[in-house]
Amino acid sequence: MAQLIFNMAVMRFLADHRNFLLTKFFLLASFVGEVEGYILVVTLIYVMFDKTLAVRLALLVLLTMCLNHVLKIIIKNPRPFIHEGTYLQKWAVSTENAKALATEYSTPSGHAMSGSAFYSYLYASVENPFVRIIAVLAILATGLSRPYLGVHYPGDILIGWVIGLLVALVAIKRVDKISDRWNKLSYKYQAAVAVASSLILWLATIAINGWRIDGQPGAFLGYAGFLTGIVIGRPIELSTVNFDPRSSKPLAKMLRFALSVAMVLVSLLLLDKVFRPIADDFSVLGYMLQYIRYTIAGVISIFVAPLLFTKMRLAETNTVGPAEAASRLHLAL
Template sequence: MDIQLSILQFFQGVRSPILDAIFLIFTISTELPVIVLITTLMYWCLNKEYGQKILFSLIGNITVNTGIKEFFKATRPIGTKGIKSMRVSTATGYSFPSGHTQSATSFWVSLISIFKTSWVTLIGITMILGVGISRLYLAVHWPIDVFCGWIFGIIVAILFGKIFDYVHKNKKYWILFLIVGLFALGLFLVNSETYIKVLGLLSGFVLGYIVEDNFIQFETNDNNKGKINFSSKKNNIIKINIYRFLIGIITLGAMYLGLKYIMPEDDIFNYIRYTILVFYGVAGVPALFKLFKLDKKY
């Protein structure tokens, strides 16, 4: 603990307004609103399969991270003598492992494995390291939290990516239900409201993915090309994608607020609420694209 405290004190000693701004940008880049905007844009507008894969990896990492946090219940360095933490409003829950670090690692490892280009790899490594270091700079995590966030993020992203590729290719949906069941067994180890919520996220994705894959089957511009084409001259593509994103994000937000209003704060209802919310984002929003004729061949 003395070594970890010394590391936090080192970062505290080099703080400056410029570094504050830099590391705040790094840490904000993996907070929920930003992640939701980026992943939904990818899934609804740019490349459906890539978006599904990233979502599956992210939700898997969030579930693993929450389960470990709720099991170990490690305290944060916030309030430790000699430590002045920053942006503590977003440092909720337990400390080990770092959720920001693990989410950033999962997201960027997924992108690196998808695109396999040097510039994506360079940006990804920079973001992964930057987000992790930002949690130390802000003194909201211990070094061991960040280090394990990197390790877990890499392992889970690779594992869930391979599972998704296999399921998507062979339509072995039972594997997804098995994963949900295995994570549900975690309830015997952690009696946690937060864990129940993230279990709802995973359940909603699995149900939404299966329904979309079998019954909705919406398309994105580059689904059959294996890449995302940002240089298309077809203005209609841009217009349709703007409509898609606005319809999706507005109705998803309305769904969140509506469910929060009508459902009480209870373990069962929390699970149901988050299951419905993610199911709607994965299957319901694409169904709206069909309804509003926003799924035509480009």
């Protein structure tokens, strides 16, 4: 896809007319559309309100992110200011973030696409007016933050919003049927499907990317790993812990949230330090370790954290009989 002159005119105007407060606001809005931002939102819903909704939102946003990266590799539209070589000066992001983004393509915007899918589904699932207003604002803010920060064209945002909304509409209409079919599979088969699909799609993205294993395929494995972790951990949580997210007082709920987020983020950081000396980030082994790292983090978020805070009496469990507990072992959605 060729760069659009109108888009570049807008990009240059935005780069030349930033101010301190708007930049801080859009950096925060952009963070909401990062993996860490979704971890915070999904964890909040998971440990305080509705486990099933949280799991569905997590799977939806991870699948949307995977689809986004496949589309980026196919379209191969470089980010703004890449050809000019001025992106380090024109992008209002950290140098480390800029170097990572420079290896990826631009169209469609992952922030706009995943935010549109995630918050549109949330909007449709929750009737609370306050939550719906927040969902709409999140879609707008995360999307608009990217051109302002200089890392996406306005056209990338529009395309991302449209595709994300379509993904959400499909999910809203088909989620129950998909869930029923998925839950008929055995637990071992579910885990095998998650791992095999991740590997196949990773190889496909490498092929599309000209048999290069840097850039997009690497980012893809992080999302696929977290998704695999949820598929593995969710049935175990239901069959062995099955905590009630609405149980306990507000203070206990806040402690559950803080504990869960801390465990996931710390595990990602520690595993990164453990795995980094083993293999180069841009090697096959390095990518496999990244997949394992995010898979472990997914299991921790969905199963290990709930197990810990029920042991600490921060949440009550839903008591079920042995037969029902066994039947839940294969449930993921």
